[in-house]
Amino acid sequence: MKPVCLVVGAGAGIGGTVGKRFAGEGYHVVLCRRSDAEGLNTLVADIKAEGGEASGCLLNAAEEHTLEDMISATEKGVGPIEVVVFNLGAQIGDRALQDTSHKAFELCWRLATLSLFRVASTVCPLMEKRGKGTLLITSATAAVRGNPGQHAHAAAMGGRRMLCQSLNAEFGPKGIHVAHLLIEGSIDNETSRARDPKNAGNDGLMSTEAIAEAYYQTHLQHRSAWAMEIDLRPWSQPF
């Protein structure tokens, strides 16, 4: 039976590509996303076409029980989850405080912070019993630096980052590697290339394959030398 890698937030960008990377290394990958059944099926089919194993799942992470039920079903139906890639975004675009509704502020938190708490609460006890496991959490600049227009996003991602540190502190000594990966640049895709032509075609936009490699290598790290926070950015746009 293949080890299982669960990707929460498996779109066409980081999530899907990290999924493909783990599938290529022999994992059964469970890909979850909120919508676009067709896109999800394509992703699963692509992995299978390359000889990998994958299954897909549509769910709304903002709703109760969805994440918990999906983890439970995965453990029963597919196998023990060894790796979780937590890649739910909560970017709602730049908005002044007056244009940030109570509802939007709460939704960001439900997706970026509470969902991680729910996933960790469900999966960490299982990993703890097995004495190992990896949580790879995608993060963003807003987790370390507030900005005008990022009230909801920064509050949600700042909470996510501190939750990662707390999870690491409790579960590191139980054999679970919790790593926070700060993505400090734009992902290379058609939209970003059109918007930012001077960084297109020269690695100035971030390759999802390169990011997926960083995720995979972080998972491979020996437990005597684990990274907790990794910052990734393009060569042409340094810190």
Added chain:
Amino acid sequence: MKPVCLVVGAGAGIGGTVGKRFAGEGYHVVLCRRSDAEGLNTLVADIKAEGGEASGCLLNAAEEHTLEDMISATEKGVGPIEVVVFNLGAQIGDRALQDTSHKAFELCWRLATLSLFRVASTVCPLMEKRGKGTLLITSATAAVRGNPGQHAHAAAMGGRRMLCQSLNAEFGPKGIHVAHLLIEGSIDNETSRARDPKNAGNDGLMSTEAIAEAYYQTHLQHRSAWAMEIDLRPWSQPF
């Protein structure tokens, strides 16, 4: 008419003492807390006995409209709010992840993060019209460093800190001073003295009067040299 200082989270510790400090400087202080009408009345009476002006208000910050209505009533009934002291805590004690309920995790966020968003969303537009105002936000070590057992608290305070940075980034240039005050030690009171006798009686526990002085001085800062993050700790327990 006296300028108004609103204290959200006005207990016997930092909140109440900062309130007294501003009252002593000529502010009408509006003190809000969740419960203990008697304690609140005593605090108001103490301020009045020293020649100050104060009013009290019991409210549950976790409920909808409470904070918004109170701010609205204050602006109408007392006067324009010049200073907000946001002092709601969300410390639920050290708890392993398995002992941290979904409900507790959410309540921490409602009190520590969402309440600040609601207060800022209500009061910042008013301050912006007046071209000035100060938000003084109490914070804790958990806002900058996760710890085992602090999952809910760290997530909530980390979110609060990033929200402060975002508020500062938008409202600084509109004349509103948003300052995040990190309290890195135990408050001096009967409980802490009993628990930590070697730091009692020698300023090893933090004086709320000393903290209140830091809040007041931060408010007085000239706008060409505003502090955004201030870390306070006792001499005997440095960083």
Added chain:
Amino acid sequence: MKPVCLVVGAGAGIGGTVGKRFAGEGYHVVLCRRSDAEGLNTLVADIKAEGGEASGCLLNAAEEHTLEDMISATEKGVGPIEVVVFNLGAQIGDRALQDTSHKAFELCWRLATLSLFRVASTVCPLMEKRGKGTLLITSATAAVRGNPGQHAHAAAMGGRRMLCQSLNAEFGPKGIHVAHLLIEGSIDNETSRARDPKNAGNDGLMSTEAIAEAYYQTHLQHRSAWAMEIDLRPWSQPF
């Protein structure tokens, strides 16, 4: 006998203005700078004209024994030093690595880092015997964030900041308050006003009087609630 405040790096900007502030509060201020005897005399005369006490001293902090001898002479001839304001700059302007000579790199370190070590090594044992004292250290953005062109400055200021944390850790519990004040903006003066007219005249450039007030208030802090790092920036240019 008046308490003594020693200002290392007392030019017309922060150093001189902090000196005036302490003189106005009853300190005998000893002002040290590298050159410009006339400017120094004017500063001393200004303080005396306002009823304060001050003395001046020209010295090259990059040379051996200068700082140590000056401290020793001050303690013997003027009185016990209660406050040190360490304000030596090491800004050599933006320079590419290739334009940063070994000599320039070393000089920055001698001024920004080694001089603080020498001052602290000389004055902290004296303060320790007296059970109290304050070191107020001026710092800059380069201490927390490297930049192209700031190789020498960032290395020197980064070293200074970590030295401040180490001094604080050893000497806080001995009653000595070590505070690092990060000045995150341009000082308001004729040059900066000409260079940056949109921030001139509206508090967008930093008032040295406002900064001096922050230094003085930091010195006044009660030892149960000391700040270690304080970031100051203009309202219009937030973090």
Added chain:
Amino acid sequence: MKPVCLVVGAGAGIGGTVGKRFAGEGYHVVLCRRSDAEGLNTLVADIKAEGGEASGCLLNAAEEHTLEDMISATEKGVGPIEVVVFNLGAQIGDRALQDTSHKAFELCWRLATLSLFRVASTVCPLMEKRGKGTLLITSATAAVRGNPGQHAHAAAMGGRRMLCQSLNAEFGPKGIHVAHLLIEGSIDNETSRARDPKNAGNDGLMSTEAIAEAYYQTHLQHRSAWAMEIDLRPWSQPF
């Protein structure tokens, strides 16, 4: 001709092991250290015995021209340097300020900070012409947090870290990857095992092979997703 990896500070710990790792990947490794010709010869012989290429060099990094001459000789005699592993330590053990001599303080800086500046000043222009290169810099907790007894070490490592950020800012966009690797734990060796038996034999002490893997993987990173700061610590001693 093999690509060249230069290790500055190639003892039996991190430096030597990273050297072996790169040799195993096809690099000619140039190993520099201050003393112990025998140990150096053994290291070179070990690499050759495993089919790798290596050469050794004794030099005193605190002396003028040594590092510059060695780099120049390597470029001429061995080949273009593609990777520099900068691993000079400056740990002099915990010492109170009074026990930290001016000489010790300066030596720490010469080794930890100035030596990196000298290496970068010599090698970065060469790498810049070739449009690529990697600098992997070993760092320590003292670079991000001062401690009593660490005055010299913290000042030197804090300066090193800010220098790394400045180098990254200038040379990232020129194709040079500058990465700062924070080693937050004790290296596994006979001494540490004896001193800390509860972390011995269970990966609680850091494996130099595991650390070497992190260095190598950092070098392999695609330039659209470079890490600048990587923190490594044992599972059992999380942040």
